[in-house]
Amino acid sequence: MNAFAPLLAPLWFAQLFTGAKSFVDNPLIGSTRLNSLGLHAARVQAAQAMTARRRKRLANAVDPEHRTTFDRDGVVEIRDFLSTETFRALQEQLFSYRGPAREMVQGDTITRRLALDPAARRAIPAFEAFRRDGRWQALSRYVSGFDIEPLLYVQSILPQRRDAAPDPQLAFHADTFYPAMKAWLFLEDVPVETGPFAYVKGSHRLTPQRLAWEKQRSLSARDGDCRLSARGSLRIDVSELAALGLPQPSIYAVPANTLLIADTFGFHARSPASTPATRVEIWAYGRRNPFRPARGWDVWSLPGIAERRIPLRWWLGDKAAGLIRQPWRPVGIKGAADG
Template identity: 90%
Template sequence: MNALAPLLAPLWFAQLFTGAKSFVDNPLIGSTRLNALGLHAGRVRAAQALAAARRRRLADGVDPEHRGIFDRDGVVEIRDFLPAATFSALQEQLFSYRGPAREMVQGDTITRRLAMDPAARRAIPAFEDFRRDPRWQGLARYVSGFDIEPLLYVQSILPRRRDAAPDPQLAFHADTFYPAMKAWLFLEDVPVETGPFAYVKGSHRLTPQRLAWEKQRSLGARDGDCRLSARGSLRIDVSELTGLGLPQPSVFAVPANTLLIADTFGFHARSPASAPATRVEIWAYGRRNPFRPIKGWDVWSLPGIAERRIPLRWWLGDRAGGWIRQPWLPVGVKGAADG
């Protein structure tokens, strides 16, 4: 690695101006000396400022009530999101659909995803009523801070495996150092015993306390014993929240047909489940280079390209060998709720 350092140094430097977040993969991002001087904190501050500027230009597309809730809490919950007839059709079509599936194992939890690719969209025409809903379109863009089309999947959280390590998603964490969007339209009820999404309201805001915490954590993340924190998804213990001026987490046990959308710079987790269950949802994900000042002009959001991104990403990951980590393994043709 030392022999390659002069060749890799320009790449490492260029990554400072992207969403690269791993303290172990980039020696500049992980440098204790540079972070003591404020490198990580400066990237966090700059990313937040740019996201705020882009959101101001996207604000008119969001219902003022929802925008106010998001700005305050970092998460928005909308029950009965779709008309009853539309939601019933979506459920029937989605649970009947079978397509190429991928799964990832994290601890004792298995997550399955099916891409909402052209084949899935033809088989599930009611999905377009959701995707084209102006409330969804406006919120997805405002929360992500970009005028982009998010990645869209059918996602299933499958019953826990026995005799496995705990799910790392049970620990409260921020996905990355900059604002990003995740959303769920739940196809089934999510009672508290099945491990609902939990979020620390207000933790998406960059307060002086949060910035100081980010700087402090950046000094030891590279050499710490938490692999996911070292890769840039910093973990936090709930006992630390009070010191940051934050409340205890809110748990979102919600009925079917609830849309939940959150900024995952805020601290969040999957709450512990006390009963085995399969949960099915439409899951969305949206983020881009946080240092990109413009809100739109995204080629990956163009019709004909947007709906093919997920199969392309999976195909590239399969063929990239060790260069790109591919945690999503093919498991054949399956339905969302198949055992």
């Protein structure tokens, strides 16, 4: 690595102005000396400020009640999101669909995803009622801070594997150092015993306490014993929340046809499950370079391209598997609830 440092230095420097977050892959991002001088804290502050400017330009399209809830809590829950007729059609079509699936194993949990690509959308026409819904369009863009089309999947959380390490998603964490959007439209009820989403309300706000915590963690994350923290997804123990002026986590045990959307700069986790169960949902993800000033002008959101991004990302990940880690392995043609 040292022999190539002069060649890689320009790349490492350029990554400071992107969403690159790993403390171990970039010696500048992971530099204890630079972070003690405020490098990580400055990136966090700049990303928050630019997101706030973009959100301000997206705010008028959002329902005022939803915007108020999100600005306060960092998470919005909307029950009975689709009409009963539309939701039942979506359930029937989605559970009947079978397509190319990928799975990732994390500890004792298996996550399966099917891309909502052109073939899936033809087989699940009711999905368009969700994708085109004005509330969804406005709120997903406001939370992500960009006028972009998010990545959309059918996602299944499958029964736990026995005799495996705990799921790392059970630990409360921030996905990255800047605001980003994740959302779930639950196709089935999510009772508390099946491990619902948990979120620390208000933890998406950059308070002085949170900024100090970010700086302190940036000094030790690279050399700590948590691999995911070292790669930029900082973990936090619930015992630390009070010192940051934050409440205990809220658990979102919700009925089917609930939309949940959150800023994953806020602390969140999957709560522990006490009984094996398969959970199926439409899962959405929206994230771009946090230092990009424009809120729109996104070629990846254009019709004809947006719905083909996921297969392309998987294909590129497979081709580059020797250079970058590809955690999503193909498992053949499957349905969302197949065993």
